[in-house]
Amino acid sequence: MLYGLLAVVLMAMDHRGQYVSRARDLAQYAVEPVYLAIEWPVSALRNLFGQFQSQRSLRHENERLKHQLLGQQGRLQRMQTLVEENQRLRALFAGAESQPYDYLFAELLQVELDPFAHQVLIDRGSSDGVEVGQAVIDGLGVMGQVEDVHLHYSGVRLISDPSHALPVQINRTGLRTVAFGLGETHRLSLPNVPREADVREGDLVVTSGLGGRFPGGYPVAEITAIDREEGLTFARVEARPLAALDQGREVLLIRVPPQPALDEVSGEPGEESGEES
Structure with missing residues (x-):
């Protein structure tokens, strides 16, 4: 009964002079520093966790790019090796072509x-x-x-x-x-x-x-x-x-x-050629 009567009185005062609204604003101003003091650590932790997640994601991305770069470098080195090997083989066989041997x-x-x-x-x-x-x-x-x-x-x-x-x-x-x-x-x-x-x-x-x-x-x-x-x-x-x-x-x-025999070089006939003549 007492609470009901108090509620009616407050409603009447708020209707005429907006006392309740003013009291509410004053209460908000008074409570806001406390709210901010409580919210700041939570917000700071949230931002810190977000930065940690972002850094971890960047590290993973960095490692992935490093591995990809190493793979590309390995392939380039292999290509360079093949190019140099091809040049050596060309020089090798170019020198051989100028000589009358197998x-x-x-x-x-x-x-x-x-x-x-x-x-x-x-x-x-x-x-x-x-x-x-x-x-x-x-x-x-x-x-x-x-x-x-x-x-x-x-x-x-x-x-x-x-x-x-x-x-x-x-x-x-x-x-x-x-x-x-x-x-x-x-x-x-x-x-x-x-x-x-x-x-x-x-x-x-x-x-x-x-x-x-x-x-x-x-x-x-x-x-x-x-x-x-x-x-x-x-x-x-x-x-x-x-x-x-x-x-x-x-x-x-x-x-x-094979080197020719001495008799072939000098042109001297062998036994077989002598028999044929």
Whole structure:
């Protein structure tokens, strides 16, 4: 009963003087700071959580883009590798086309380059017709010769091996000498060049064809240093191999046709020709 009477009185006062509305506004003004004080931490936590979610989403997106970029870079690197391999193969076969021999393509399986032995293994063997002594070249020059032959692979001794000796000649003058390996892929020694011989830095050294191993005319090295010391019979001559002895993966084996017999070269008739006449 008391509450009902109080409600009627308040309604009458609000109708005439809007006292209740004013009291409500005053109450809102008084309560608003309290509401804001309570709402601010909640709003701050909500914003912080939203930023955390956004950062986590950005991190995930960043990781995804990184992986995608790495994949693209990997594909580009593979394409670049294929381009470079194609260029090497073009150079390899371009050099072979200028020579009147047959060739066998091979790839390197293993490389051994230490001061005492410069050898490589190739993926061709006796089943492919490989023979001991065959010359091996790349697209730039002579690499070495076959030393060991197995069924499906062979060992090749490089021209830089300390025990390797290769009959060569100076292409400009025709001077014949021998190139020895020094156990370094960038240096050969030509110790038998006379001190007064016409040899210059930059001269091209090619195979001489002597010795029955390497056909003549294949590029071997370029003269890089000449020391004509007084009192010595021979000059100290060094050359840089042209073949990429410590690089590349593809090589060619030269197939030299059988040499004619001496009687065929001289034209002397054999027993069969004598009987026919």
